[in-house]
Amino acid sequence: xxxxxxxxxxIFIGLAVAVxxxxxxxxxxxxxxxxxxxxxxxxxxxxxxxxxxxxxxxPASMPELYPMHLAALKQLxxxxxxxxxxxxxxxxxxxAERAFREVGVKEFNxxxxxxxxxxxxxxxxxxxxxxMGESIPKTFPTDYHGTRVEDLPIMQGVKNFNDVAMIxxxxxxxxxxxxxxxxxxxxxxxxxxxxxTAVSAPExxxxxxxxxxxxxxxxxxxAAEYEKLVGQVGLGRRGMDSQSVxxxxxxLFILIGNIAYFSVRGKKKK
Amino acid sequence: xxxxxIIGTWLAAALTLFVFSFLYKDNPFYKFAExxxxxxxxxxxxxxxxxxVFLPNLWKPLTGGDLIxxxxxxxxxxxxxxxxxxxxxxxxxxxxxxxxIFAGIYIVGYAQGDLVQQVHANLLPLWQGNLFAYIHGFxxxxxxxxxxxxxxxxxxxYTRNFLLVVGVLVCLxxxxxxxxxxxxxxxxxxxxxxxxMVSFGASFGYTVMSRMSLLIGRVYFVLGEWLRxxx
Numbered sequence: 001x002x003x004x005x006x007x008x009x010x011i012f013i014g015l016a017v018a019v020x021x022x023x024x025x026x027x028x029x030x031x032x033x034x035x036x037x038x039x040x041x042x043x044x045x046x047x048x049x050x051x052x053x054x055x056x057x058x059p060a061s062m063p064e065l066y067p068m069h070l071a072a073l074k075q076l077x078x079x080x081x082x083x084x085x086x087x088x089x090x091x092x093x094x095x096a097e098r099a100f101r102e103v104g105v106k107e108f109n110x111x112x113x114x115x116x117x118x119x120x121x122x123x124x125x126x127x128x129x130x131x132m133g134e135s136i137p138k139t140f141p142t143d144y145h146g147t148r149v150e151d152l153p154i155m156q157g158v159k160n161f162n163d164v165a166m167i168x169x170x171x172x173x174x175x176x177x178x179x180x181x182x183x184x185x186x187x188x189x190x191x192x193x194x195x196x197t198a199v200s201a202p203e204x205x206x207x208x209x210x211x212x213x214x215x216x217x218x219x220x221x222x223a224a225e226y227e228k229l230v231g232q233v234g235l236g237r238r239g240m241d242s243q244s245v246x247x248x249x250x251x252l253f254i255l256i257g258n259i260a261y262f263s264v265r266g267k268k269k270k
Numbered sequence: 271x272x273x274x275x276i277i278g279t280w281l282a283a284a285l286t287l288f289v290f291s292f293l294y295k296d297n298p299f300y301k302f303a304e305x306x307x308x309x310x311x312x313x314x315x316x317x318x319x320x321x322x323v324f325l326p327n328l329w330k331p332l333t334g335g336d337l338i339x340x341x342x343x344x345x346x347x348x349x350x351x352x353x354x355x356x357x358x359x360x361x362x363x364x365x366x367x368x369x370x371i372f373a374g375i376y377i378v379g380y381a382q383g384d385l386v387q388q389v390h391a392n393l394l395p396l397w398q399g400n401l402f403a404y405i406h407g408f409x410x411x412x413x414x415x416x417x418x419x420x421x422x423x424x425x426x427x428y429t430r431n432f433l434l435v436v437g438v439l440v441c442l443x444x445x446x447x448x449x450x451x452x453x454x455x456x457x458x459x460x461x462x463x464x465x466x467m468v469s470f471g472a473s474f475g476y477t478v479m480s481r482m483s484l485l486i487g488r489v490y491f492v493l494g495e496w497l498r499x500x501x
Contacts, residue, residue, distance in 0.1 A: 010293045017482070017489050021500045063487025064480065090318045123323045126375045142326065182379035186387060198480035202473045209434075210391030212383065219476065220483040239486040246482050 009253060016249040020241035027244045034208055035225040038193045038215025039075065041166065047080040049165035050158060054180065055099075057172035058091040061197050066095065067236035068195040068223040069170050073103040075230050076168075082154050083116040084164065086140065088128060088175045090121045093144055113152040120144035125175040129183040133161050166191040166214075173197070177204055181212050195222065283496040286488055392438050394431040437465045 031039075045051065053072065057065045076083050083104075085096050096118050104110040119140040122128045131139040136158055137149045149155045157163060167190055171177040177194040181204075185192040191214050196204060198219025207213040217226050220243060223236030288303035328346075332339040345367060351360040443455060444462030451459040494500045 007294060013485070014489075017486055018493065021490065021493055060484075063490070064483045090315065090322065121318075121322055123319065123327075126379065127371065130375060179379075182383035183375065186379070186383035198476040198483065202469070202476050206388060206391070210387050212387055219479050220486070221479060235487065235490060239483065239490065242486045242489070243479065243482055246485075247478070250478065 012249050013246055016246040017242045020245050025241045025245065027241055029224065029240060031225045031229055034216040034218070035222055035229065038195070038217055038226065039229045041191060041193045041214035042075050042079065042168070045079065045081060045165050048082065050082045050084060050154070050163065051076055052164045052167045053083050053085045054088065054167065054169045055085060055092045055096045056088045056176045057095070057170055058089050059095065061172035062095070063235060063239070064197050064219050064223065065170050065172060065195060066099070067220070067234040068217050068226055069099050070103055070234055071223065071227045071230045071232050072168055072170065072195065073099055074107070074232055077104060077108040077110055084154065084158065085116065085118045087121040088125060089172070093118065093121045097144065114154055117152055117154050118144040119149070126179050126183050129179060133184065133188050135160055161188045161190050164190070166193065169194045171196050173200060181207050185212050279496055283492055286492060392435060394435060396432045396435060441465055
């Protein structure tokens with residue numbers, strides 16, 4: 001057992017991920033309170049409100065974050081909310097454009113500049129956040145396409161965080177949710193909800209408990225639960241069977257490995 | 271006519287398989303994909319910073335007459351003095367400026383957002399309402415849990431604040447190194463380790479889920495978008 005080829009484990013994991021796509025197991029999952037809070041926070045906003053959506057992630061985190069990005073846009077547009085999108089990660093801008101095309105334009109027939117806008121990427125991390133608290137148009141004088149923000153109807157009357165009803169952050173790391181909490185939520189007392197990768201989610205539970213975060217989506221599981229609430233079938237829900245089966249396989253390998261380890265150690269002691 | 275989208279999909283699929291080939295063993299295909307990724311990332315980063323940051327934030331306003339931007343421009347140039355050992359010390363001015371700005375922003379953020387808010391969030395009542403009602407509720411839910419008629423969650427709901435406060439205190443005890451961990455302090459530190467282990471376990475579980483999600487994303491791409499075996 002100690003000399004088992006690691007490639008055998010890779011094959012099992014590969015099968016555990018691939019097979020459920022062909023033979024769905026239909027594992028049930030319920031919506032957890034952090035996800036419900038995320039959904040409710042957006043639902044509580046009056047129609048026509050402006051929401052700042054900061055999509056701070058790159059293509060490497062797409063399987064976890066893109067499904068929740070799409071689902072968030074679906075909920076925002078179905079509530080007829082106006083979306084002002086920014087990115088603190090350079091490679092996040094094309095993903096924001098793609099998500100707007102898929103949901104905003106194709107599904108909801110929303111108009112660029114009126115119902116949504118992509119202000120693009122700005123270098124400066126926390127400095128950008130604090131600067132937006134003073135003036136969003138000064139921090140982002142032009143949008144992603146080079147249009148001056150004062151020429152965009154959606155940006156009329158938007159000066160700083162006081163003019164947006166809520167911030168939704170989709171985050172893969174730094175700068176991301178922690179920075180939005182520390183630099184913006186606490187300082188400007190604005191409602192903030194976050195969707196993050198699973199690996200960083202445990203770090204943010206204290207902020208949820210303290211009320212600094214209005215809701216939290218953690219990884220693909222969080223995305224799947226949120227898709228369920230929004231009524232969307234995306235990669236989050238499609239991937240949950242693979243997620244569950246692969247976890248079972250890993251659990252079994254850990255169990256077998258430990259049994260083998262302790263039995264060998266017992267024999268050596270004898 | 272083959273569209274650019276199809277070419278892109280085939281290219282992405284080929285590179286995905288090249289990277290996965292490392293699972294068998296290191297090979298030239300993996301090396302090629304790795305080097306390509308590093309090169310493209312670096313090139314993309316430089317081009318993006320030049321067109322999205324340098325030109326709109328500095329060069330265009332500066333050449334348009336906004337002379338105050340000469341200050342950050344000079345500071346930026348000073349950073350490049352690190353390449354010349356005799357004047358490398360000049361770069362410290364820029365670095366000092368950057369560190370000063372970020373230290374100021376971070377201290378305020380952490381003090382307000384982490385220290386004060388998190389301490390405040392842990393100043394909780396250990397039980398809700400009447401103490402006797404709390405003890406009764408706790409014991410009855412514990413009984414239900416033991417007899418498998420209730421739910422663990424109900425029991426946890428009663429003990430949540432208590433566990434949170436105790437957990438914070440014993441973890442703080444564990445990280446208190448000014449006195450040897452013996453007696454009450456030792457017992458507290460030991461319980462603190464259990465709490466830390468539970469949190470590490472939760473973090474590891476989330477990490478596993480995160481990594482599996484990335485694999486699921488790639489497998490979905492290969493089977494769905496490339497091979498079109500699933501819809």
